[in-house]
Amino acid sequence: MxxxxxxxxxxxxxxxxxxxxxxxxxxxxxxxxxxxxxxxxxxxxxxxxxxxxxxxxxxxxxxxxxxxxxxPTGLPPSPLFGVQAFTQPMPRFDVLPRKPFTPGTGVMNPIPAYPNVPGPDPTAQANTTMQPVPAVLGGGVGPIEGRPPGPIWAHQQWSTFYPKVVVEVTQEGAKPNYAYRPQVPSSLNSGIDPTQALPPAFHPDLPVQGSLALWTFNGTLPPKLLIGRYQESILLRHHNRLPDDPTQNGGFGIHTISTHEHNGHHGAENDGFTGAYFFPRQFYDYHYPIVHGGYYSVNTQATDPRCGSPNDAGGVDRLPGDYHESMSTHWFHDHMFSFTSQNVYKGNAGMFNIYSAIDRGNEEINDGANLRLPSGNAKSYGNLDYDVNLMVADKAWDGEGQLAMNIFDFDGFLGDVMTVNLVYKPYFEVERRKYRFRILNAAVARFFKISLSDASPMIQIANDGNLLPAPVVLTTLDEMGIAERYDIIIDFARYKIGDKVWMVNLAEHENGRRPKEDISLRDALNGKSDDPCVGRFLEFRIVRNPTYPDKSQVPAVLCPNPDLSKVPVSAQRTFEFGRGANTTTSDPTSSYFGPWGVKTDGGAMLAADYGRISAGPKFGTREIWTLKNGGGGWDHPIHIHFEEGQILARDGKASNVPAWERGRKDVYRLHPGGSVTITLQFRDFGGMFMEHCHNTTHEDNAMLMRWEIDNLGGAFLRPLPTPIPTPQGVTFVPPTEILRTAFK
Structure with missing residues (x-):
């Protein structure tokens, strides 16, 4: 095929x-x-x-x-130029520098011509200082910050969670990395010398990617890692330095971006709403307070030692909120309306590790709250020695070796080469001890089903951003939908020095709608699949005994779910995802025709329009949502922004929910023709959010809907006006449509 x-x-x-x-x-x-x-x-x-x-x-x-x-790629086979698999080391993520924020000191200048001149301080409302707009973008003047202006899009609870840390990134074309920061020694990074420039290439012997082919954070490889800890508010200033001319895109992608911190618990102005995008030469200040859910209503006196943030002295600063809501493994990516698949595929994706009282990132601190998961011990928190981020994605390139994509396949684009951390089939050197791997499916439409080549056990400890109630021992992970994250622990102590073992993908595709089948490990290893992304994709090389004793643990209890039994259910909603969508609105900016769509509460199957309000849960309430797959020929990983949920039932039965889905989740796989019933709370912040398929081709064409939390929680208008960005500034228009069942 x-x-x-x-x-x-x-x-x-x-x-x-x-x-x-x-x-x-x-x-x-x-x-x-x-x-x-x-x-x-x-x-x-x-x-x-x-x-x-x-x-x-x-x-x-x-x-x-x-x-x-x-x-399935819709392209000729990607040439390998003689490159063999497992002949390059896998680079660890590049950790973004964190700078303590002091008002008045300024941050990076938004104008590239003045890189050493401090830029303006962040503000609660968008900075509307004007600057010239290039002629290709319409000329005139426009604001330096692309965030929608005024109080509606001001940072919620700004003074309560005033920024403590500033992190700055650019979005730009590929270039060498002269400042690689893995934050681990070379011996724990497969011998990679961080002082040597890393080229923007999928392998040292493959062509270097051009500045129009690959658009990444800071323009460099490997992918970026953001480090955060609870209630240490981060101000992420994202500078758009992509080409002014939208046609300068290497054949796909668009130069307007909106950064979604998936699945951050903060106001909608910082969520990366698909219609709150910004243009080249602008920046956008995203404010991440990093708070436990329910911090206004649960543990308000901050007496629970399990609810807190690691401090620099090795202890915990106790915080209000529910420790059961602790999150660990997030990621961030572009969410530009109808171009998410292209921009993320092009390189707009990174990961975000969040550290808490229970997930400290220090395996030796034994205070009764810290779970002591594999990590390291040099710092009080956030050690990465044995805590490894893996971004798994399929790619394709043209005859010159430049990244390529078929933008016309609305079912879902598939690549024909496997990458990990944006390099082609690498190896990774490990010690004989336990490692934690935070695995992200960053593909466009491909599902993965991961096994080890010797069928030895892996221990799954988290699903999406959330630790499970209890670890689950598996020899093969469940099919992993796009945007899902599986945190697993592998104990390499069972191997001898000199041994090798591989991660293997068993999920075979023939198109982007869904996996065709999961093949056996034996067949995958023997190459009995026409799908070139089936088989070995990451080689582990066991190279030495542990540098220091492995004191990490895998506790029998990780993070129990919140008890919602005393929170009444205020409404129930049903969302069906399928084909044959209708277009009922015609706004040239916010609406888009199908073929994919979403049906709400038995209404029509509707194509995306981010000006349409499909649901409006009340602040401070709990609802039950049923997500249904409208057909048997496809599979949809559905993502709901802002709040994690708990799966109550699959296909109407609680017994159908497997152990690895019994924690909190933010992506819900809908099996062909199946359904998932979930419970969600709506607390702490408000604004407009989204729900969509995370097969990003489906999302872009046009399986996406907007929902919003009403004004009972803050000074919001009801309904909220829709932002319409231009280089000359953002205007607001009334919603194009409000479904009759939105505000129950």
Missing amino acids: YLPRDASKARLREAENARRNFAELASALTKGEVTRRDFIKWGLTTTGGLLVPVHGLSPFTSSAYADSFDI
Whole structure:
């Protein structure tokens, strides 16, 4: 089903010619000369987004040199230029520098021409200081900050959680990394020398990525890691330094961005709302207070030693809130309306480790609250020695080795090469001891099912950002949907020095709608799948005994769920996700046609419009939501912003919920034709949030809806006006539509 790598040169030339013609269509789409709807009218794409088999346009078409091929990438095979798997070390994440914030000292200048001049202090409301706007963006003047202005989008509870730390990032094209900060010694980073520049390449022997092909945080590899601890408020200033001209995108992606901290518990102005995007030459100040859920209503006197933040002396500063709401493994990524898949695939993704009283990041502190999970002991918190972030994603590149994507496949783009931490099939050196791996599925549409090559056990301790109530021992992890995070522990003490073991993917795809099947470990290892992303993708090399004694633990009890039995249910809602969406609004900025959509409370299947309000839960309440899959031919990982939920039932039965889904979650996999019933609370902050499929192709085309928390919790208008960004400033318009069942 994939075009084989040993296809004839003539067949590959034909496919590459089709790719180039196809790229011209993508360029026309980027320039606004045509729309995706035009391609359907002209008969060039199906309503599902696939290119029809027109010779010289689609690599799917039959050839004079070979039979017809079904190529899930929609592209010729990615050339490997002779590179072999497991011949490069896996780089640990690049830790973003943290700077204590002192008012009046300023932060990075938003104008690249003056990099050493302090920029303005962050403010509660958006900074509307004006600057020139380039002609390609319409000319005139516009604000230096792209956050919507005024009190509606002001940082909620700004004075209560005034920033303590500033972290600054840019979004820009690929360039070498001269300031790599893994925060572990080279011996724990597979021998990588951090003083040597890291090129923006998927392998040292693969072509360097151009500045229009790869857009990452700070423009460099490897991916970035944000470090935070509870109630140490972070101000993340994100500078957009992408090209002014939207056509300068290497064939896909768009230069406007909105950063979603997935699944942060803070106000909607900091959530990365899909319609709150900002332009090149602007910045956006995101405020992350990092508070325990229910801090206004639970443990208000801060007496529980399990609810707190690690301090620099090795102890805990106790905090209000519910320790059962502690979170650990987040990530952040672009959420630009209808371009999320392209921008995230292009490199706009990082991870965020959050440290708490129970998840300290120091395995030796034994105070009765700290779980002592594998990490290290050099610092009071946040040790990364044996706590490793893994970003797993499939990619594809063109004949020149530049990152490539088929933007016309509305079912879900699939790549044909596996990457970990944005490098091709690396190895990672480990000691004979326990490691914690925080695994993120950062693909566009691909699910992963992970096993070790020797079928030895892994211990799952977390699902998404949340520790499970109890660890679960597994030889094969569950299918992992896009945006899900699985924290696992592997004990390498069972191996000998010199041994190797591999992570293996067992989930086979033939299109982006869902996995075709999970194949056996034996078949995956023996190459009995046409899917090139099935099989070994990360090699562990056991290289030595532990540097110091392994004092980490895997406790029998991790983080029990909050008790919601005394919180009444104020409303129940049903959301169905499927195809055949209707377009009932016509705002040129906020609305988009299907084919994917969301049906609310038995109404019509509606295509995305971030100006439409589909649900409005009341502040301080609890609701029960049922998420339904409208068909059996696809699988949807559904993400609900702002609040973690607990799964009450799968397909109507509590007994169908497996042990690894019995904690709190923020992504809910809907099996084909299945349903999930969850309970959610709505507390502490307000504003407009989102719910969508995290197969980001489905989200962009157009399986996304807006919901908002009403004004009982703060000075919000009801309903909230919708922001409409431009380079010259953000305006507000009334909602395009309010569903009749939104405000129950």
